[in-house]
Structures are given as structure tokens and as C-alpha cells.
Amino acid sequence: MASRYEEIASDLRERIVSGEYGPGSQLPMMRDIAASYGVSDITVRKAFALLTREGLVESRRRAGVFVKEHPDRVRLTVRARQIERDELGYFSGPEVQHWRALPWPDGERTRVTEAPVPADVAEILGAEAGELLTVRKRMVGDPGREEHRQLADSWIGSWVTEEIPAMRGDTGMGGMYDRVEEWAGRALTWREEVSARMPSPEEAEALLMPAAGVPLLRAVRITTLPGRGRQDARVVEVQDIRMSSALFAVGYPLPRGASAKWPVTPATSDYYSAPPVSEDGDTDESL
Secondary structure (H helix, E strand, O other), rough: OOOOHHHHHHHHHHHHOOOOOOOOEOOOOHHHHHHHOOOOOOHHHHHHHHHHHHEEEEEEOOOOOEOOOOOOOOOOEEEEEEEEOOOOOOOOOHOOOOEEEEEEOOOEEEEEEEEOOHHHHHHOOOOOOOEEEEEEEEEEEOOEEEEEEEEEEEEEEEHHHHOHHHHHHOOEEEHHHEEEHHOOOOOEEEEEEEEOOOOHHHHEEEHOOOOOOEEEEEEEEEEEEEEEEOOOOOEEEEEEEEEEEOOOOEEEEOOOOOOHOOOOOOOOOOOOOOEEOOOOOEEOOOO
């Protein structure tokens, strides 16, 4: 059973979503809401806190609680995830071709250091969690729109920095991908995994995000050097890209797999009663 503050939050949420309280509008004062629902100010404060965590409202000091712009009601910039190339080198999609590296507070544009690798990144690189690896940290953005920016941490496999020392410093024109392809004599390949999480205070500040209520959109890009001869494919780099989900969405085509090649075979089973299929494609009544 929902608590009283959750019921109040649900009611206010419905009124926000319906447009009764539009973006930028002020909610009634806490004492007025408390009186209308017959509850204490503390109960209303808990309802406001819940809506704040959801990213629906924000508290302005000495002004009150206001409805925020929300991704549901604004047009997001859809980021196509594909590798492109121009005279500067590789870039990830036409929407960011004109973006450039922004300076950190100390003036640096690319921070190259050794740091403990996060566990999820370490697993992809075949490293130990917390192992010291070279990481290249950048903040990249649109020169014409201050809020359009992303953080990108490039974690580089230890075998790469051992065999290509330039990866620990200035990689020159074309950047790190050009240096690896020149050294290897063959093309790199990429894939991405997209997820979401809440930002740290430092990430929220760097990305000009609200302190609460808006998650990060996270794209983990995995760069691989294909195998050749007896040598297996090797992961070169894992790039951890973060951007505000209030401003960006990820868009990509959905290609037809071989089993869906047109013209298709008419369906023969009832969708609602068909048994599940295991990961290897076999029907498994025990799943």
C-alpha cells in the first residue's frame, strides 16, 4: 500500500504529465498542498523530494518548486552511432562532426594519465579491476551550444601502450586510431554498448546537468584490431562516453537478419502460446 506522500506525489505527477502544471510553472506552496490534502509539511516535503529525484521538478531557493523541462516534452538531438571520417580523422556520427575538444579548468584539452581501470572496462580489456592503465580523458562539445557536450574516457590496453609508446602522449594528426592502424597495417573495427546511470557530482557539473533527476546516457565503444594469421583479435581501447539523457538520444538502423529476409514465410505459430526459444535458437520447454 502506498504511503501518503507517495499518493500526493502520484497526484502531482499526473497533473504535471497532463500539462496542468506545464514546464516552468510553479507548484502550489507547500503549506497550501498540505492543507488541501490534510497532511503535514513534512509529508509534502517527502512528495517533493520524490518528484525531484525523478527529474520532474526542481526547488529554487526562496522561490518555490517548479516543473522542469523533461525529455518527454522536448525534442532530443538523436545521435547516430556510426564511424565517419574527414580531414581531421575519425568521428562518431554526422551530428558531432563540428564538435571540438573543450578545455578543462586547467586549460588542458586531453588529459593523459595512468589510473585504476573500472571493473566493467577492465573485463572488456582483459585486465584486472583496478589495474593501472593509460587513459585519455576529453570533454568534447558543440562550439555553438554550450550545453551540448560529452565526456569521453579512452582506456587503452596495456599491450597497446607497450608496442605503440605514442599512445601515452600526443598521438598527432588523425589521433590514436590512425596510429594503431598505421602500426598494424589493417583497419580497426568498432561496436558499442548503450546504457544509462545517474551521474556523479563531478560529471553533472562538467556536463552542465542538474544536480539530481537526470541520468547519463552512456555509450561504451570497444575498438578491436582484427586477428591475422595465427594472431587472435585484440581489444585496443574501451571508450566510456557520457552525455545528458535530457538532451540526447541514440538512433541506429535495425537491419534485417538473414531469417527475416524478404519475402518472408507466413507465420505458423500463435505468438501467445509458442514455447520460448533458447539462446542457441532451439525451442526449450524448460525455459
